[in-house]
Amino acid sequence: MSQRKVLQGNIIVAKAALAAGCDFFAGYPITPSSEIAQYMSKEMPKMERAFIQMEDEIASLGACIGASLAGKKTMTATSGPGFSLMQEHVGMAVMAEVPVVIVNVMRGGPSTGMPTKPAQADMMQARWGTHGDHPIIAVYPAFSEEIFSETVRAFNMAEKYWNPVILLLDEVLGKAHMDVEIPEPGSYEVYWEKTHQIVDLNIYDRKIGENPPRIDFFHGYPIHIDGLEHDAHGWPSFDAKTVDKMQKLRMQKIYQNLDDIIKYKEYFLDDAEVIVFSFGISARSALAAVKTAREQGIKAGLFQALTIWPFPRAALQEKFQKIKKVLTVEMNMGQMKYEVERIAPGDVEKQTLLRANGMPFSPDEVLNAIKEFVK
Amino acid sequence: MRDYEKYIRYRTFPTPWCPGCGDGVILKSIAMAFAELKLDPDEIVVVAGIGCSGRMPTFFNTNTLHTTHGRALTFATGIKLAKPEKLVVVISGDGDATAIGGNHLIHAARRNIGVKMILINNGIYGMTGGQVSPLTPPKFFTETTPYGNIEPHFNVRKLLTAAEATFVARETINRLAQLKQVIKKSFQHKGFSVVEVMSNCHVNLGRRNKMKSPLVMTKYIRDITMNMADFEKLSPEEQAPKYPLGIFEQNSARLEYTDLYYNHIVPVAQQAGAKGEK
Structure with missing residues (x-):
């Protein structure tokens, strides 16, 4: 039986993570994400799963990557400043192809900014925060059921594509209590394919575009995992041809599977004259605005991106x-508008x-903007 | 083939280390410790950060992980908490462990997580070309202290003792038998352990301080190190430039972190959960 509950957004994330099989969490306190770590610290020991509070966010993501390589499904949760600290390890997880889910409950920035106020501040940090060319997946739920389903999907994609997946959430949605339907276990897909039939040490050897197998330590083969550019064995290599191939492998595992990765919702777009493009908390106001616009005879529709990276181009x-x-x-000074x-x-x-x-848009404000635009 | 050679991954040779570097001695002594303990290579994971020492895991025929600068201990903490029964070894240089990774070092010690750290102290950032490190002795010339080092260096022994580390030792690359023995003992210790190994970088430290050859540099290491008994006879002024050797801390009374977590926290939480407590 599914359960209808009133829960804080952060707690929905934590519950969904446990439902998706998250058995390792490392984190560091930061407003407005701390409830996720708190909930995990209470629930995970009961399930004999590992929880640890690390000394900072860098250490948190480091511990997650280590545990992931030891066969765990891992998650960490943070906000803007902590997310900035994690960026070097985001790159490490991309390079070594390690699954990990990183929750960023976004707040006003830059710097300490407005810890208790919402902002869709890290759209570009989620995409380009770490150095070097890299693929990234970022999802961004807006409504309560989506918070659950997108968290589960984040784990599924991390495990399937062997890549870090970023879950963006708004401060208001993290903190607010909302009515939510927690689905029955078994009614949603949980991806967990462990392929330990490694026959040789070519752990990164595969065809371009293929989903990689998940490989971790302690399965009979002395494998090497490296943050340096590496060959099919994982051994350091700067050979130009090898580098070309490895870069393509990492990029194309994402870009050849966009049908699976990209998710969005559309409302009233069939006969619309204006598209409202939005995501997260702003999409909630936008949906209300679009509905009112329709009542007033304005043909407006909403395109709500659930997968924000790769962009639903x-x-x-x-x-x-x-x-x-x-x-x-969008609740920022212009980030996704460039996209x-x-x-x-x-x-x-x-x-x-x-x-x-720090003030989310009201539906009226979005409605006025629509009216101004179609005038 | 000698018994320790099964722990060496010859296929990834040659090493990037300069001729005469102490890292080779350390590689061998770790492999010898593995062999004496008759460990299954698949039960071991060797983790390292960045620097000359960071390349060492590549040459062990075990599970190996090359991470980011200074953060090897964080990855190792994750692995150990995920799989407490495995032997998790961290190789770190002095810049890696005590500068950028200093925070992780003291927290690993405080937590007493069962990770085995080999801290290679050559007093310099070697791979980046010879810049001052937190373990470079005062007055030494480096690429970023062209007029001599004005900063004091960390005393790793005292730093870790203050952080309540349960196994702290120091050895040198000059004494292979003792080094292997101390590393072996650290592997047998249940909690967090650090073996600081005094090593040579004649290329990037020695060259700028009238110790151009490996031989001169290893003699210098011999001169500044001594047994604890001899060290204690010296006055504080005489002690300052010297490094005592041996095992300084070996405390098995304090429980290891993953032991506490799985054998203490988990049952308590499960009981609370069974009672329906919040």
């Missing part, structure tokens, strides 16, 4: 063939509703 471009106006609504501008054809009119002062 193809899906949005398809909409732009018919709909020639796009309003990007929209980059992919939208020249004949599409682009407008934005932006703000980063």
